[in-house]
Amino acid sequence: MDHTLVIVESPTKAKTIRKFLPSNYEVLASMGHVRDLPKGAAEIPAAVKKEKWSRIGVNTTEDFEPLYIVPKDKKKVVKELKDALKGATQLLLATDEDREGESISWHLLQILKPKIPTKRMVFHEITKKAINKALDQTREIDMELVQAQETRRILDRLFGYELSPLLWKKVAPRLSAGRVQSVSVRLLVRRERERRSFKKASYWGIRASLVKDNVTFETKLFSLNGQRISNGADFDEQTGKLKQGNKSLIIGEEKVNDLLNTFSSEDWLVSKIEKKPSTRKPVPPFTTSTLQQEANRKLRLSARETMRCAQGLYERGFITYMRTDSVHLSEQATRAARECVSSMYGKEYLSNSPRKFNSTARNAQEAHEAIRPAGEVFKTPKETNLTGRDLSLYDLIWKRTVASQMAEARLTMINAEISVGDGLFKSSGKSIDFAGFFRAYVEGSDDPSSSLEQQEIILPNLTTGTCLEVTNKESTFHETKPPARYTEAALVKVLEKEGIGRPSTYASIIGTIVDRGYANLSSNTLAPTFTAFAVTALLEEHFPDLVDTTFTAKMESSLDEISSGNLEWLPYLETFYKGKNGLEVKVQKTEGDIDGKAYRQVDFEDLPCVVRIGSNGPWLEGTKIDESGNEIQAKGNLPMDITPGDLDIRQVDQILSGPSDLGTDPKTGEKVFLRFGPYGPYVQLGNNDQDKAKPRRASLPKELRTDDLTLDEALVLLSLPRLLGVHPEGGVVEADRGRFGPYIKWIKNENESENRSLKKEDDVFTVDIKRALEILAMPKMGRGGQEVLKDFGKPKEFKEKIQILNGRYGVYLKCGKTNVSIAKDTELEKFSLDDAIFLLEEKLKDKKGSISKKTKISNKKTTSKKKS
DNA sequence: CAGTGAGCGAGCTTCCGCTTGACTT
Numbered sequence: 001m002d003h004t005l006v007i008v009e010s011p012t013k014a015k016t017i018r019k020f021l022p023s024n025y026e027v028l029a030s031m032g033h034v035r036d037l038p039k040g041a042a043e044i045p046a047a048v049k050k051e052k053w054s055r056i057g058v059n060t061t062e063d064f065e066p067l068y069i070v071p072k073d074k075k076k077v078v079k080e081l082k083d084a085l086k087g088a089t090q091l092l093l094a095t096d097e098d099r100e101g102e103s104i105s106w107h108l109l110q111i112l113k114p115k116i117p118t119k120r121m122v123f124h125e126i127t128k129k130a131i132n133k134a135l136d137q138t139r140e141i142d143m144e145l146v147q148a149q150e151t152r153r154i155l156d157r158l159f160g161y162e163l164s165p166l167l168w169k170k171v172a173p174r175l176s177a178g179r180v181q182s183v184s185v186r187l188l189v190r191r192e193r194e195r196r197s198f199k200k201a202s203y204w205g206i207r208a209s210l211v212k213d214n215v216t217f218e219t220k221l222f223s224l225n226g227q228r229i230s231n232g233a234d235f236d237e238q239t240g241k242l243k244q245g246n247k248s249l250i251i252g253e254e255k256v257n258d259l260l261n262t263f264s265s266e267d268w269l270v271s272k273i274e275k276k277p278s279t280r281k282p283v284p285p286f287t288t289s290t291l292q293q294e295a296n297r298k299l300r301l302s303a304r305e306t307m308r309c310a311q312g313l314y315e316r317g318f319i320t321y322m323r324t325d326s327v328h329l330s331e332q333a334t335r336a337a338r339e340c341v342s343s344m345y346g347k348e349y350l351s352n353s354p355r356k357f358n359s360t361a362r363n364a365q366e367a368h369e370a371i372r373p374a375g376e377v378f379k380t381p382k383e384t385n386l387t388g389r390d391l392s393l394y395d396l397i398w399k400r401t402v403a404s405q406m407a408e409a410r411l412t413m414i415n416a417e418i419s420v421g422d423g424l425f426k427s428s429g430k431s432i433d434f435a436g437f438f439r440a441y442v443e444g445s446d447d448p449s450s451s452l453e454q455q456e457i458i459l460p461n462l463t464t465g466t467c468l469e470v471t472n473k474e475s476t477f478h479e480t481k482p483p484a485r486y487t488e489a490a491l492v493k494v495l496e497k498e499g500i501g502r503p504s505t506y507a508s509i510i511g512t513i514v515d516r517g518y519a520n521l522s523s524n525t526l527a528p529t530f531t532a533f534a535v536t537a538l539l540e541e542h543f544p545d546l547v548d549t550t551f552t553a554k555m556e557s558s559l560d561e562i563s564s565g566n567l568e569w570l571p572y573l574e575t576f577y578k579g580k581n582g583l584e585v586k587v588q589k590t591e592g593d594i595d596g597k598a599y600r601q602v603d604f605e606d607l608p609c610v611v612r613i614g615s616n617g618p619w620l621e622g623t624k625i626d627e628s629g630n631e632i633q634a635k636g637n638l639p640m641d642i643t644p645g646d647l648d649i650r651q652v653d654q655i656l657s658g659p660s661d662l663g664t665d666p667k668t669g670e671k672v673f674l675r676f677g678p679y680g681p682y683v684q685l686g687n688n689d690q691d692k693a694k695p696r697r698a699s700l701p702k703e704l705r706t707d708d709l710t711l712d713e714a715l716v717l718l719s720l721p722r723l724l725g726v727h728p729e730g731g732v733v734e735a736d737r738g739r740f741g742p743y744i745k746w747i748k749n750e751n752e753s754e755n756r757s758l759k760k761e762d763d764v765f766t767v768d769i770k771r772a773l774e775i776l777a778m779p780k781m782g783r784g785g786q787e788v789l790k791d792f793g794k795p796k797e798f799k800e801k802i803q804i805l806n807g808r809y810g811v812y813l814k815c816g817k818t819n820v821s822i823a824k825d826t827e828l829e830k831f832s833l834d835d836a837i838f839l840l841e842e843k844l845k846d847k848k849g850s851i852s853k854k855t856k857i858s859n860k861k862t863t864s865k866k867k868s
Numbered sequence: 869c870a871g872t873g874a875g876c877g878a879g880c881t882t883c884c885g886c887t888t889g890a891c892t893t
Contacts, residue, residue, distance in 0.1 A: 095886090165882070699871085
């Protein structure tokens with residue numbers, strides 16, 4: 001009997017299309033991609049681990065051959081698909097018809113290796129008609145589209161896995177770089193630089209309230225003797241002065257008061273009235289990006305919260321797919337939306353003909369519809385029985401979809417000019433003649449019905465020459481504001497406009513840059529960190545093309561050419577990676593060139609200090625004048641909530657002006673100071689005094705920061721060394737912290753003492769004499785002092801004995817200078833001499849291999865040998 | 869600009885995009 005297996009991406013899609021297929025069709029989900037490049041060391045197969053390129057997962061010496069593996073969390077899915085295939089007579093691959101979807105189908109083909117007839121099937125609407133049509137029009141996999149995806153994947157891998165290690169070396173470990181994240185971070189950094197260099201400008205204006213026919217309206221001074229009065233837009237943000245060539249007039253406080261006086265004795269005459277009809281069109285239905293932006297603005301949801309909520313609505317059948325870049329509505333959806341309009345608002349609120357929208361974003365792939373209420377008849381928000389956040393989000397989606405099929409709003413814009421002596425005032429009014437789609441939805445506004453009134457600015461009926469009564473007039477003071485930091489919504493908007501990132505990734509991009517310590521999210525605002533400044537400076541200087549906002553757009557157009565057969569993928573990647581200006585060469589050059597310290601440093605032209613990126617957060621380093629009037633170096637941690645744009649001279653002075661006084665020790669009555677020495681920050685009890693003994697000092701452990709250090713913390717540090725008790729063999733035992741961390745000291749007598757480092761599980765402040773004696777009883781760590789788990793002795797063919805030792809990094813095998821780590825779960829009892837010899841020989845081979853590779857590099861231009 | 873007790877196998881971190889649950893808190 002015939003049995004067809006259909007594979008789609010998501011379980012929800014599987015469930016939906018199941019309804020439209022014959023009963024002998026089985027639909028399963030792949031859960032997205034089923035194969036990928038190995039993510040890290042744990043996923044690299046042992047067979048290729050020794051290859052130099054294995055870390056990257058792409059064989060850069062053999063035509064960029066990718067190394068694909070099935071990730072752990074996909075093994076189960078793959079097995080289920082394989083099992084289902086066994087009973088099938090036909091396979092249909094029905095993933096999305098975009099680059100990634102085509103690739104998923106191809107990977108499925110590679111893994112499943114079906115021996116039965118296999119076809120590719122695509123549809124854009126889940127209706128009986130569309131699916132039947134798709135069943136009739138199956139095709140083969142589009143290999144050029146798959147090539148384009150693979151090229152994208154490889155390029156992203158090379159970009160990320162070549163640049164990240166460079167940052168580990170030059171800036172800090174565990175940092176990352178990538179095509180999408182690095183540009184995103186750069187956007188934040190550029191905005192923050194603008195905020196730093198922003199110069200405030202201030203100016204004055206005049207506002208008056210006028211009355212006619214009992215209607216009060218506002219007016220503002222526009223010009224004086226024909227010269228326009230300056231407003232915020234006239235000023236240059238970098239200088240705080242008028243932009244070059246700007247002819248507007250800045251008026252100061254004195255002048256404003258003069259004018260107010262003069263105007264008091266003048267007539268306020270209407271000199272010009274202008275009425276202009278105007279219309280507003282509704283915005284298109286939601287894409288992922290616009291949904292995230294509006295939910296952020298109106299519902300205060302983060303991108304991630306929005307997506308989690310939308311996913312829930314999708315799974316329960318309330319809305320269509322939530323990861324899309326399309327603004328398209330299907331015919332039925334358009335009909336359903338129009339039905340809602342007629343029944344809820346009346347036919348006159350319908351647009352004349354069904355409205356169609358085109359995507360404006362770069363790089364749109366449009367495998368789906370816009371995000372809209374699901375079904376052929378839209379449930380009104382009330383009918384859904386949803387509550388809370390779910391209801392709000394559905395309501396938003398419903399309104400936006402319905403509004404998109406509504407009539408234009410018709411407005412009348414009124415401009416009035418009022419002459420007062422030498423001055424000219426302007427007022428503008430706006431009346432809504434027909435609300436149209438405003439009834440349902442206004443972008444950026446919470447409540448469209450109340451905002452209808454807010455949007456109107458009523459002016460009385462004015463005619464030229466009318467004299468107006470002034471009820472109030474006052475001067476107004478204004479200051480220009482620095483450009484605002486990005487909100488999540490604002491960042492997503494730019495990314496989408498530039499074609500950077502995809503609907504499925506917008507939310508996680510923000511997650512990545514926050515996780516890596518490039519930005520902090522506070523009060524809905526993304527503030528870049530000092531690390532972001534340091535990394536961006538490095539990338540801008542050495543890889544300007546890669547962090548250019550147009551890089552992705554250029555890549556996309558190349559990928560389009562690859563998928564249409566007009567460009568070959570291999571030369572494209574070769575140029576990107578191996579070309580004269582290619583990534584590989586530039587990374588190597590940069591590695592050699594840069595003084596790493598220079599990139600762990602952020603300079604500020606306007607501040608007498610540098611910020612250094614330390615292992616424990618950013619540090620401020622500068623100079624100050626000490627008690628004797630000499631200029632000396634000074635340092636300090638930056639408070640956690642300081643962002644580069646906000647750092648000012650006042651804070652710098654405060655951080656650098658030490659010694660900070662932490663308070664008084666209640667026991668001795670002496671003051672406790674925080675100071676900075678050549679080895680870092682430390683605390684000191686009491687003043688330096690020639691006559692007295694040296695004051696007690698203790699350096700700050702890494703975990704403590706100087707900016708929020710408390711007196712109690714300092715006193716605890718100063719309480720060391722702690723006397724633990726007497727040793728049974730004589731002398732006393734103390735616990736202390738030193739150069740190499742916490743340790744115990746057995747002072748046997750005046751000249752003799754023995755020390756041991758404390759173990760990780762011990763705490764220097766709580767360890768007792770019993771434990772100390774235990775540690776002292778252990779053999780001293782050191783040459784040959786490692787714990788021997790097994791000793792194989794010295795076999796004939798070896799010069800040294802072979803041992804299994806237990807060391808800092810776990811269990812390992814040792815023979816002379818050769819060491820090999822042994823896997824954690826190895827049963828040592830069963831571990832034989834042969835096993836040991838095998839591992840040691842493997843390791844030795846490796847060493848030789850790496851030596852010969854090194855020689856190869858130094859003999860420039862030898863052709864690289866094919867691997868055997 | 870403070871003052872001090874060693875000795876010594878590494879190996880890993882990271883990208884972007886497609887998808888859900890399975891985990892823990």
